[in-house]
Amino acid sequence: MSVQELEKIFLDKIDQEIKIEPKDWMPDAYRKTLVRQISQHAHSEIVGMLPEGNWIGRAPSLKRKAILLAKVQDEAGHGLYLYSATETLGTTREQTIVDLHSGKAKYSSIFNYPTLTWADIGAVGWLVDGAAILNQVMLCRTSYGPYARAMVRICKEESFHQRQGFDILVALSKGTQEQRDMCQDAINRWWWPSLMMFGPHDSESTNSEQSTKWKIKRMSNDELRQKFVDMIAEQVKVLNMTLPDPHLKWNEQTNHYDFGEINWAEFWNVVKGNGPCNKQRLDARRKAWDEGAWVREAATAYAAKRKARAEKQEEKQIA
Amino acid sequence: MTKDILYNYTMHLADNALILAQRNSEWCGHGPVLEQDIAITNISLDLIGQARSLYQYAAELINAPSPSIGGGRGEATEDSLAYLRDVRQYKNCLLVEQPNGDWAQTILRQFFFSTYQYLLYQQLQKSTDDTLAAIAEKSLKEVTYHVRWSSEWVVRLGDGTPESHGRLENALEELWMYTGELFAPATYEAEAVTAGFGVEVSALKAAWEQKVNEIFGEATLPDAAAGGREGIYMQTGGKEGVHSEQLGYILAELQYMQRAYPGAEW
Amino acid sequence: MEIRLTKYYYGDIPEDKGGGSNTIKKTSSSSPNGGGRDGAGADWPLWEVFIRSKQGIDHKHVGSLHAADAQMAIENARDVYTRRMEGVSIWVVESKFIHASNPDEAASLYEPANDKVYRHPTFYDLPDELTHM
Numbered sequence: 001m002s003v004q005e006l007e008k009i010f011l012d013k014i015d016q017e018i019k020i021e022p023k024d025w026m027p028d029a030y031r032k033t034l035v036r037q038i039s040q041h042a043h044s045e046i047v048g049m050l051p052e053g054n055w056i057g058r059a060p061s062l063k064r065k066a067i068l069l070a071k072v073q074d075e076a077g078h079g080l081y082l083y084s085a086t087e088t089l090g091t092t093r094e095q096t097i098v099d100l101h102s103g104k105a106k107y108s109s110i111f112n113y114p115t116l117t118w119a120d121i122g123a124v125g126w127l128v129d130g131a132a133i134l135n136q137v138m139l140c141r142t143s144y145g146p147y148a149r150a151m152v153r154i155c156k157e158e159s160f161h162q163r164q165g166f167d168i169l170v171a172l173s174k175g176t177q178e179q180r181d182m183c184q185d186a187i188n189r190w191w192w193p194s195l196m197m198f199g200p201h202d203s204e205s206t207n208s209e210q211s212t213k214w215k216i217k218r219m220s221n222d223e224l225r226q227k228f229v230d231m232i233a234e235q236v237k238v239l240n241m242t243l244p245d246p247h248l249k250w251n252e253q254t255n256h257y258d259f260g261e262i263n264w265a266e267f268w269n270v271v272k273g274n275g276p277c278n279k280q281r282l283d284a285r286r287k288a289w290d291e292g293a294w295v296r297e298a299a300t301a302y303a304a305k306r307k308a309r310a311e312k313q314e315e316k317q318i319a
Numbered sequence: 320m321t322k323d324i325l326y327n328y329t330m331h332l333a334d335n336a337l338i339l340a341q342r343n344s345e346w347c348g349h350g351p352v353l354e355q356d357i358a359i360t361n362i363s364l365d366l367i368g369q370a371r372s373l374y375q376y377a378a379e380l381i382n383a384p385s386p387s388i389g390g391g392r393g394e395a396t397e398d399s400l401a402y403l404r405d406v407r408q409y410k411n412c413l414l415v416e417q418p419n420g421d422w423a424q425t426i427l428r429q430f431f432f433s434t435y436q437y438l439l440y441q442q443l444q445k446s447t448d449d450t451l452a453a454i455a456e457k458s459l460k461e462v463t464y465h466v467r468w469s470s471e472w473v474v475r476l477g478d479g480t481p482e483s484h485g486r487l488e489n490a491l492e493e494l495w496m497y498t499g500e501l502f503a504p505a506t507y508e509a510e511a512v513t514a515g516f517g518v519e520v521s522a523l524k525a526a527w528e529q530k531v532n533e534i535f536g537e538a539t540l541p542d543a544a545a546g547g548r549e550g551i552y553m554q555t556g557g558k559e560g561v562h563s564e565q566l567g568y569i570l571a572e573l574q575y576m577q578r579a580y581p582g583a584e585w
Numbered sequence: 586m587e588i589r590l591t592k593y594y595y596g597d598i599p600e601d602k603g604g605g606s607n608t609i610k611k612t613s614s615s616s617p618n619g620g621g622r623d624g625a626g627a628d629w630p631l632w633e634v635f636i637r638s639k640q641g642i643d644h645k646h647v648g649s650l651h652a653a654d655a656q657m658a659i660e661n662a663r664d665v666y667t668r669r670m671e672g673v674s675i676w677v678v679e680s681k682f683i684h685a686s687n688p689d690e691a692a693s694l695y696e697p698a699n700d701k702v703y704r705h706p707t708f709y710d711l712p713d714e715l716t717h718m
Contacts, residue, residue: 023688049348056344060576060585061398062337062374065344066367070668072347073360077665080353084649087631093651094628118576118585153648157669168585176583284349292351294486295422298479299653300629305478306654352629354650354661361664468660475653 014215019145022088030214034144035089036105037216039096042082043107044132045075047100047281051115052124060118067164068121074157081150088146101286108132109267110193112275119172119179119186125165127187127194130232133158134224135198143215166235173239180241187236188244195259196267198225226256233257321514325448326380327410327507328517330400331558332451333373334411337401338566339432340366341573342419351422358468362429365461372454374400402577406566410505413557414497416565423476423486427494430469434530435501437462438523448516470534477538487540495543499553502527506559630679632658634666637674644676652677 006025013020020026049072056072059065083093099105110128115121136158139151172183199221211217219227229248236243247260270278343363350356374397381395414432419425440462443455476483502524504512511517531543540546556562576585629651635644647666652658658677667675 021688023685025688046348046353053348056347057341057572058575060402060580060583062367062371062401064585066364066371069344069347069360069364069367073357073364073668076348076353076357076360077668080357080650080665081648083353084631087649092628150648171585174584176580178580179583288349288351291421294480294482295351295355295476296629296653298483299475299657301483302475302479303654303657352651354652354657354665357668358661358664361668471656471660 014143017215019148020143021145029210030216031089033211033214033216034147035086035091035096037211038082038086038089038147039091039099040106040108042079042086042096043100043105044111045079045082047107047111047285048128049075049079050281050284051111051113051277052121054115055118055121058118059121064168071125071161071164074161078150078154078157081153082147085144085146085150097289101282101289103273103282106271108197109270109275110197112270112278112281113189113193114277116189117182117186119169119182120190122165122168122172122183123186123190125161125163126169126235127165127190127232128197129158129161129165131194131197131228133162134228134231138218138224141215141218147216169239169241173241183239184241187239187241191243191245192262192266193270195225195229195262196270198222198228200264200267229257229259322380322383324507324510324514325516326377328511329373329377329380329451331410331505331507333370333377333400334409335415335432335436336366336373337370338409338411338569339415339429340364340370341569342415342417343425343429345419346425359425362465362468365458365465369454369458369461370401371397372457374398376450376454398577402574406562406570407560409562409566409570410507410558410560411562411566412497412500413554413563414494414501416557416563416569417494417497418565420490420493421486423483424490424493426469426472426476427487427490429465430473430534431494431498431501431531433462433465433469434527435523437466438526439518439520442518442523446516446518451516466530473534474537477535477540484539487538491540491543491548495548496551496554498543500555500557503553503555508558629653629657630681632662632677633680633683634658634662635676635678636662636666639673644674649680655679 007027010020010024010026010030013024020030052068052072052075056065056069059068083096086096087093096105100107110131115124133155136151136155140148140155142148142151169183169187172179202220202222212220233243233248233250245260247258249258251258269275273279340363343359343366346356346359347363348356350359377400378395378397381400414428417424417428419428437459440455440459444452444459446452446455473487476487478484502521504520508517508520512519528543535541535543554563557566576583630653631649632652632655633649634647636647637644650658650661650665652661655677658679659675662675662677
């Protein structure tokens with residue numbers, strides 16, 4: 001079959017909402033886009049463990065500690081599911097991780113911001129997970145089968161994440177003046193970076209159009225962002241807090257909230273590696289990987305020895 | 320009087336679980352491979368769960384009217400017990416507060432402690448105190464897995480590469496001196512045995528050594544108490560509140576929020 | 586150090602059709618006394634995980650993970666895929682031992698079955714009065 005014919009079959013499947021599976025023919029660019037996007041997503045889960053992990057030791061109650069620990073552990077699991085999805089595309093987890101450590105692969109810039117107070121854990125859960133979930137719910141219907149299945153599993157598990165974040169903030173909002181201040185301060189610092197999570201404007205986004213055509217992404221950056229703003233602008237009222245945007249206003253005509261312009265200079269600066277914690281995050285991941293090398297190697301060596309012994313035992317029995 | 324003993328005994332069990340959970344949770348996000356990051360965090364979660372059940376029980380005890388421990392005011396909670404006591408009131412053994420070190424040290428600490436905890440809970444299931452017996456029975460399922468997981472890792476590291484073998488030996492050097500305390504009863508442990516609800520820890524030693532040596536054999540390590548370790552002095556004191564310098568830092572982190580914002584609800 | 590990766594997993598397709606290069610630059614340093622083997626501390630093999638969620642139900646593929654040996658794979662599966670009590674029985678199989686059918690042959694493999702509509706219960710037009718069948 002010619003490439004043109006194969007491509008036609010592929011596009012027909014996409015049109016008919018038939019999932020693409022690992023052994024199906026797919027255009028190189030589709031595969032590359034998927035590997036890039038899924039591995040970025042996986043790295044975001046793994047790097048995302050660090051800012052929240054920062055507060056496991058200091059969580060203010062045993063219940064909060066257990067919940068946070070379980071949540072950060074879930075993120076490790078989600079990273080694992082996603083790395084598995086990239087492996088079905090012929091890219092090993094090690095290769096993907098090496099690309100992260102070399103700085104070649106990106107992850108969500110939001111995780112380059114520091115978690116300074118306990119309220120940040122609430123704000124991350126509410127805003128950052130809230131933004132991520134919108135994206136993830138959309139991705140449950142993505143055209144690549146293994147990615148879609150990983151996302152379904154992740155969405156199922158994530159349902160408690162945003163709630164736990166909001167719950168932390170509710171407790172703060174009902175607390176002392178100090179706690180309420182802490183809450184507002186965290187919202188102020190995390191609001192704009194979480195809007196940036198949806199990526200550049202549709203008009204600026206180079207990957208978006210093709211991804212939509214292939215049904216990898218099914219909503220544009222700006223559509224998702226608007227949905228997020230509409231959702232959060234209502235929820236923040238429950239907390240008796242405000243969002244740090246003087247332009248935020250309900251628009252009767254559009255039936256959406258209008259909001260101010262994102263500081264794109266800051267966005268690109270953090271993407272380029274100049275965020276407050278870019279270096280620390282990557283250093284932490286590299287350190288864990290490098291210091292784990294002897295452990296992984298020992299387990300491999302032991303498995304080989306055990307296998308050899310078992311084979312020898314078998315030979316003996318046959319003889 | 321018996322209630323004081325029961326309270327102290329329960330707090331000792333709770334502190335052991337909490338401090339080891341706190342230590343293990345330091346690995347979350349930093350493990351040698353994702354799958355094991357998740358595994359050690361599971362153990363940490365199990366231990367927090369055990370600690371919470373035990374603190375809740377201790378809080379019940381202290382809140383019920385009893386002049387001798389100044390209770391009856393109904394104020395203690397699992398969190399006040401975990402977050403508002405200082406080093407000298409903590410009753411965990413020295414072993415669990417030792418630093419994570421490398422993966423070998425974390426694994427060996429877990430193996431030593433879980434093997435001990437398994438034997439302890441097996442007996443505690445039969446305690447005359449129904450609550451302790453129930454907590455032990457429930458926890459035993461988790462601890463059985465901790466023993467299995469940590470044993471396998473001890474074998475893997477011992478019989479893995481020369482480097483992993485060497486690192487496991489280093490870990491043994493670091494930790495062996497803290498194992499004696501597990502079997503040396505603190506005052507409240509001895510009293511708990513007399514009162515009928517406690518476990519005689521000294522009686523667990525033989526079974527513990529047997530298990531340790533069995534796994535060490537598979538791990539191509541010499542017997543635990545051999546190889547120059549015969550006469551090593553065993554450090555004690557943690558169970559009576561005389562800790563290593565490590566615990567102060569653990570509590571500084573653990574208790575930071577409750578100390579910085581007294582009385583706040585989270 | 587340049588390492589040529591030649592691992593193939595089920596679902597993989599040959600490099601000549603694949604996107605991107607499988608040649609990587611090894612940037613992470615292995616430990617100094619790690620024995621100096623190539624790929625020290627490299628990926629453990631990939632395993633596919635199948636879980637029976639309750640008695641009486643088939644094992645279902647839930648995903649994959651890395652482990653050094655089968656024992657570890659089962660334990661990892663317990664830790665990774667049953668964090669919410671999702672299983673009563675776990676199977677693991679190293680991914681390289683899974684042979685997959687070729688999607689290009691899907692027509693010859695599955696289409697004959699499409700003709701055998703009598704294998705499907707909805708083929709039979711039964712009287713409405715009949716229940717529980």
